[in-house]
Amino acid sequence: MIKNWTKMTFMTFMFFSTMMALSSNNWLGSWMGLEINLIAFTSLMYMKLNYYTSESSMKYFIIQSMGSSILLLGIIILSLKIMENTIIMMMGLMIKLGAAPFHMWMISMMESLNWMNCLILSTWQKIATLMLMSYIINKTSMINVVLSLIVGSIGGINQLSIKKMMAYSSINNMGWIIMSMMISMKLWMNYFIIYSMMITSLMIMMMKMKFNYLNQCLFTSSSPLNKLMFSTMMMSMGGLPPMLGFLPKFMTMQSMTLNENFMMLMLMISSSLITLYFYMQICVTMMTLNSSKLKWKLMFNKNSSIMMIMMCMVNMLGFTIIITMKSIN
Template structure:
């Protein structure tokens, strides 16, 4: 077990590796930053004696090592080929080849197979890091490989479809968040393809929603859908969970609807009407499995034993933090930004 100083050291090197990748002007420097980021996150993942955490960290290490090896191999191959042959055929374009290991690192469909199983074995803090910080550097590297329109559109469609359908039969909230993240990655890729400013707004709001839902679930010690039905969760906390989950699903007038609104508006302006209809349809499926999780939990009566005195709700700091993070999921602050845009 590590102490807090060691955790802070690994977090600093993790963020440093991410910043090194973002600020690098060469693929070799970006690759080095990704490796520093990976080797900083592995000790944070293994800071637990749970066997599921060890298994998840091993899976994550093998997948990320494979993606890094493929990335540096493709970069070296392209550099050697460019010195001899300046023109590449359409199938072996650099942007298509370089996007594959980056998609594997982020868990974007069709290379998403490792993501839900790794999420299942992590603590809530590591889930937050995996869902937010670990996606920044590879996604920004993908801005250099967005020229192949057909490949990007296929990835967006597969991510939206897999992220929606994959979460329907899940009982684990971590796996549901993993499939929801795959769905959001499709929207983020579309936002990045259309406008970088739209992507920045979407990602900031996505990080806010993910932070809110993970803090609420961690405070209330909820990991499975069945635990939403138990009586040891106060009704006010269930309402807070409901607001955060509806914001994550993109239901208006919550905060999660704003970035999808911006993406849909940009898609309609750029004549991607059919694509927008498909993405909206599969987003409704994500809304369905979030509603299914909260519907029974909200409507169930809170039963109590008749000969026991009623339990007084203590307004502690955990409940206050849960309420604050849940209120961030409401669409109150972004309204001036909407009128500005």
């Protein structure tokens, strides 16, 4: 009971610290919100004690403290008007976000955390940092976009750990989010909301099925329905049309076409195809390999959760949403 109350307390601190960082009208208040958020999430990681969580919580604390120190230095320099450029603040935010070339801590962190903490790290922990970054985004962030796209797509190939694969996919999607942030505020917020929906459904299913490595996916004895749902969510994360994951990428590509930014668009599409390759490789192998349970009556067994089916249906709604938006326009 005490542990549950402690967990609820730190979850509340994590929630309200993000709200504090978003609603603050000055940079110092936002910085304070990020620091409270850091302490709350580090404590949540440390609650389940083993060698990996203690190491990862210390690593997360050190990296995030370094990013916060650089951010505070940039805030002081900007307030004293020593230099008008916000590149130091951008560097601190990039470190906290885990975007390339400051991405190596993100890979090892995702590997050592459980799925619920991975989900929080990939979604909630990025909200305040991305919002602060959108205030000072400029053309100098293009190098981070290019590096995130290249590292996130190539790094995920031949990974045996699903958590590492998800980390590299997150870095690749971070390149898309930063690029959409340079176009408009509404675009990156829509991208991040849809991305959060997809990664939440996929990680919850990973947690339910207790998948951590690829061999567990390929040689699993799950029912055909679970395999179908898992493959659908994987293809949605890769951005395969007509899945939901194609929708934010389609909106970003459309905006970049209107802005005539064709070179960067080609790089983004190429990196997305590489990401789709290592997702499709899992899906095709899983769906074509025979299972030890071959009877189709097991398709609707007691392990088939209604929530998983609903999340799978949500990930298949991308084409319907695109058609609806086109008809409205």
